[in-house]
Amino acid sequence: MRQTIVRNVAELPTYGYGxxxxxxxxxxxxxxxxxxxxxxxIGTYLYLYAVNPNWPIGASPPDLWPGTAEAAVYLLSIxxxxxxxxxxxxxxxxxxxxxxxVMALIGIxxxxxxxxxxxxxxxxxxxxxxxxIVWLIxxxxxxxxxxxxxxxxxxxxxxxxxxxxPRRFSDVTDNVFxxxxxxxxxxxxxxxxxxxxxx
Amino acid sequence: xxxxxxxxxxxxxxxxxxxxxxxxxxxxxxPSGLAGALxxxxxxxxxxxxxxxxxxFLLLGGILAILMRIQLAGPEKTFLSADKYNQIFxxxxxxxxxxxxxxxxxxxxVYLVPLMVGTRNIAFPRLNAFSxxxxxxxxxxxxxxxxxxxxxxxxxxxxxxLSSLQFTPTKxxxxxxxxxxxxxxxxxxxAVEIVxxxxxxxxxxxxxxxxxxxxxAMLVTSFLVMFAMPSIMVASTSLILDRLVNTRFYDPSxxxxxxxxxxxxxxxxxxxxxxxxxxxxxxxxxILATFARRPVIGYPVVILSLIGxxxxxxxxxxxxxxxxxxxxxxxxxxxxxxMLIAVPSGLQIFCWLATLWDGRPVxxxxxxxxxxxxxIFVIGGLSGVMVASVPIDTQVHDTYFVVAHxxxxxxxxxxxxxxxxxxxxxxxIAGRMLSERLGRWNFWLAFxxxxxxxxxxxxxxxxxxxxxxxxxxxxxxxxxLNLLSSIGAIVFALSFALLLVNVVYSLRKxxxxxxxxxxxxxxxxxTSSPPPPQNFDRIPVVKHRDPLWADGESLPVVAGLxxxxxxxxxxxxxxxxxxxxxxxxxxxIWPLLTAIATTVFFIGSxxxxxxxxxxxxxxxxxxxxxxxxxxxxxxxx
Numbered sequence: 001m002r003q004t005i006v007r008n009v010a011e012l013p014t015y016g017y018g019x020x021x022x023x024x025x026x027x028x029x030x031x032x033x034x035x036x037x038x039x040x041x042i043g044t045y046l047y048l049y050a051v052n053p054n055w056p057i058g059a060s061p062p063d064l065w066p067g068t069a070e071a072a073v074y075l076l077s078i079x080x081x082x083x084x085x086x087x088x089x090x091x092x093x094x095x096x097x098x099x100x101x102v103m104a105l106i107g108i109x110x111x112x113x114x115x116x117x118x119x120x121x122x123x124x125x126x127x128x129x130x131x132x133i134v135w136l137i138x139x140x141x142x143x144x145x146x147x148x149x150x151x152x153x154x155x156x157x158x159x160x161x162x163x164x165x166p167r168r169f170s171d172v173t174d175n176v177f178x179x180x181x182x183x184x185x186x187x188x189x190x191x192x193x194x195x196x197x198x199x
Numbered sequence: 200x201x202x203x204x205x206x207x208x209x210x211x212x213x214x215x216x217x218x219x220x221x222x223x224x225x226x227x228x229x230p231s232g233l234a235g236a237l238x239x240x241x242x243x244x245x246x247x248x249x250x251x252x253x254x255x256f257l258l259l260g261g262i263l264a265i266l267m268r269i270q271l272a273g274p275e276k277t278f279l280s281a282d283k284y285n286q287i288f289x290x291x292x293x294x295x296x297x298x299x300x301x302x303x304x305x306x307x308x309v310y311l312v313p314l315m316v317g318t319r320n321i322a323f324p325r326l327n328a329f330s331x332x333x334x335x336x337x338x339x340x341x342x343x344x345x346x347x348x349x350x351x352x353x354x355x356x357x358x359x360x361l362s363s364l365q366f367t368p369t370k371x372x373x374x375x376x377x378x379x380x381x382x383x384x385x386x387x388x389x390a391v392e393i394v395x396x397x398x399x400x401x402x403x404x405x406x407x408x409x410x411x412x413x414x415x416a417m418l419v420t421s422f423l424v425m426f427a428m429p430s431i432m433v434a435s436t437s438l439i440l441d442r443l444v445n446t447r448f449y450d451p452s453x454x455x456x457x458x459x460x461x462x463x464x465x466x467x468x469x470x471x472x473x474x475x476x477x478x479x480x481x482x483x484x485x486i487l488a489t490f491a492r493r494p495v496i497g498y499p500v501v502i503l504s505l506i507g508x509x510x511x512x513x514x515x516x517x518x519x520x521x522x523x524x525x526x527x528x529x530x531x532x533x534x535x536x537x538m539l540i541a542v543p544s545g546l547q548i549f550c551w552l553a554t555l556w557d558g559r560p561v562x563x564x565x566x567x568x569x570x571x572x573x574x575i576f577v578i579g580g581l582s583g584v585m586v587a588s589v590p591i592d593t594q595v596h597d598t599y600f601v602v603a604h605x606x607x608x609x610x611x612x613x614x615x616x617x618x619x620x621x622x623x624x625x626x627x628i629a630g631r632m633l634s635e636r637l638g639r640w641n642f643w644l645a646f647x648x649x650x651x652x653x654x655x656x657x658x659x660x661x662x663x664x665x666x667x668x669x670x671x672x673x674x675x676x677x678x679x680l681n682l683l684s685s686i687g688a689i690v691f692a693l694s695f696a697l698l699l700v701n702v703v704y705s706l707r708k709x710x711x712x713x714x715x716x717x718x719x720x721x722x723x724x725x726t727s728s729p730p731p732p733q734n735f736d737r738i739p740v741v742k743h744r745d746p747l748w749a750d751g752e753s754l755p756v757v758a759g760l761x762x763x764x765x766x767x768x769x770x771x772x773x774x775x776x777x778x779x780x781x782x783x784x785x786x787x788i789w790p791l792l793t794a795i796a797t798t799v800f801f802i803g804s805x806x807x808x809x810x811x812x813x814x815x816x817x818x819x820x821x822x823x824x825x826x827x828x829x830x831x832x833x834x835x836x
Contacts, residue, residue: 003756006740009777010759016779029391037429057454125446129454132446163828
């Protein structure tokens with residue numbers, strides 16, 4: 001078939017930020033399906049809550065401090081996360097490196113706190129359906145957290161190598177975007193796990 | 200935004216036609232040899248593998264179906280034992296649903312969607328390769344388990360407490376639950392790729408109201424996958440945790456609830472039917488427009504019907520649970536929603552009939568399969584409206600009436616369009632035509648065989664034959680209809696054998712297809728058959744809903760993309776305005792290595808929970824290898 005050139009796209013950039021970039025949409029897709037996974041897990045919790053006359057089953061509610069401390073760290077982490085976002089848009093490599101290191105350290109601190117949270121659930125996974133669903137939900141979010149921390153660490157290392165090309169700043173902003181989802185996912189789970197048993 | 204424009208870079212606007220083709224083929228081709236095959240990230244290579252693998256599983260699932268029909272052909276047969284029959288009907292259902300029906304639809308999308316939207320590769324090609332390996336390993340794992348007599352035996356729905364440790368103490372249910380995880384990982388990955396490909400990689404000018412209907416269908420399907428499949432993943436993970444580490448999700452003695460399984464399973468399981476059916480409707484729209492020689496009437500109606508079907512499909516899972524005892528309000532609500540879904544499906548059928556009526560139809564094999572689809576699907580739809588009603592469902596629940604109904608819906612709704620699609624797109628994929636003569640035989644054997652096999656099952660159900668029984672006594676008076684059904688099943692199986700013969704014969708001796716043998720209107724026909732590695736030498740510009748019909752012999756295209764690295768053009772969501780030129784990944788071994796590490800992790804965890812610990816580092820290492828930009832031309836400079 002004959003072809004007629006009607007436009008030249010040579011001047012277009014070779015990467016974009018946010019909705020202009022493919023990986024941003026990929027992250028959106030994974031957030032949608034992971035968010036659905038959390039929604040289903042929350043539905044499972046509420047179903048078991050509804051069919052049992054006593055809740056929590058044979059256990060006291062989780063100790064509040066680890067989950068609350070995590071929620072506070074999550075919310076505060078939005079500040080360095082947003083700063084990282086801004087310096088990535090400005091393509092300021094030195095500050096991006098600092099931002100990624102800070103975010104990686106926050107993530108590691110949250111994983112440590114998460115360890116305490118498991119220890120303070122006051123139930124084991126095999127005690128009852130209550131224990132099972134609490135451990136499942138916390139396990140799901142921990143996997144979610146750990147993969148994002150891993151991603152942040154690898155990206156931070158990458159930015160110290162010769163691969164720190166301009167388009168990597170777009171990857172950094174996607175990482176920032178995804179972290180906001182990790183934070184957002186935690187808030188309803190915190191309310192569910194720590195406060196619903198106290199209703 | 201910062202702009203990186205390297206004016207020294209070789210661009211496609213300075214090369215003439217032959218130079219450009221040669222240069223792009225060199226850049227985009229899959230490396231030769233075994234290593235190249237294992238590293239390939241080309242959507243057409245992965246798509247072909249996916250299609251062939253899914254059809255291989257169809258063959259295996261079909262053989263099981265024939266074994267079941269031999270067993271049931273007469274009363275009190277001892278061809279299969281009860282235990283083997285349980286494994287076989289479980290493997291048949293699991294294979295057909297998880298290893299054939301969903302994957303084959305996604306496989307066609309993997310191959311076709313990038314071509315139909317006018318781009319050079321799918322979004323996230325390495326994820327695409329990874330998804331295929333996961334699908335392959337998960338399917339092989341299930342079938343190897345079956346051959347070693349550890350195949351699941353509690354139905355494709357794996358209801359608890361049947362599948363709990365108490366009633367299935369061997370590894371059979373664990374195998375089923377882990378196979379689910381494999382196939383869901385694969386399906387979810389493809390769903391995200393398709394959504395991003397459609398949203399961001401469409402050719403300039405392909406606005407939302409110019410997207411081909413098959414692509415629309417796959418977009419809706421992908422969203423269904425993304426929102427339905429997490430449910431089965433939570434369900435199967437909970438099941439395997441109950442079995443392996445003694446959690447209590449489904450144990451009523453510790454606050455668990457068996458019906459929780461059914462809710463989670465059917466919240467996935469009913470949309471699953473539409474995940475299989477909606478791509479079929481997309482295939483029908485594509486085939487119908489070409490052979491009716493006019494665009495599908497009611498393009499916006501068809502799209503709204505697809506979206507409406509997608510939404511409604513989430514609101515009817517409870518109709519699978521009518522006999523579990525529901526509050527009356529719930530039963531009424533789910534009856535209404537179950538009947539309501541017939542409306543968008545019916546609208547599409549009327550649009551197709553109107554298209555045929557108003558067109559100048561050419562009755563070639565693909566169109567015959569579409570007509571067969573309409574007949575069979577309407578019968579299945581009518582029996583679906585029947586079982587949407589609580590009183591009727593209560594009578595026929597778990598009888599052969601339901602077996603007849605869902606085979607009419609699934610085979611009518613998906614397999615007939617799929618076989619039509621094979622005949623329709625084979626010339627594009629293989630470069631040769633399938634034999635029309637064998638195709639007509641194929642269709643009539645399939646149509647007659649199918650109806651002889653499954654229509655009698657309606658009556659068998661109405662006179663009380665339950666599902667999943669491995670035999671029956673002579674005094675039940677079910678023998679004649681069962682024999683008829685078994686004969687029909689064998690004829691139906693012969694039609695697939697004929698399809699196989701046709702494919703093998705035509706690959707060698709079929710007539711050369713040319714670029715657009717059917718005079719179709721969508722972009723996949725604007726490139727050669729089979730398409731080159733780069734799909735298009737220059738990215739097309741779309742100005743009409745049916746570009747090849749509207750633009751005649753001259754296709755508008757863009758220039759200015761790199762001719763020395765893999766590059767795809769990204770466009771805006773609604774208007775498809777060009778935005779960026781992004782790099783597309785090079786071939787890589789890491790997706791395969793990651794799939795191997797993930798397989799070891801999943802299979803290991805069946806046997807020891809410690810596999811979660813020792814299985815994680817290899818996964819992390821392979822993922823880092825995948826993520827690391829080594830090999831990218833930009834990063835090597």
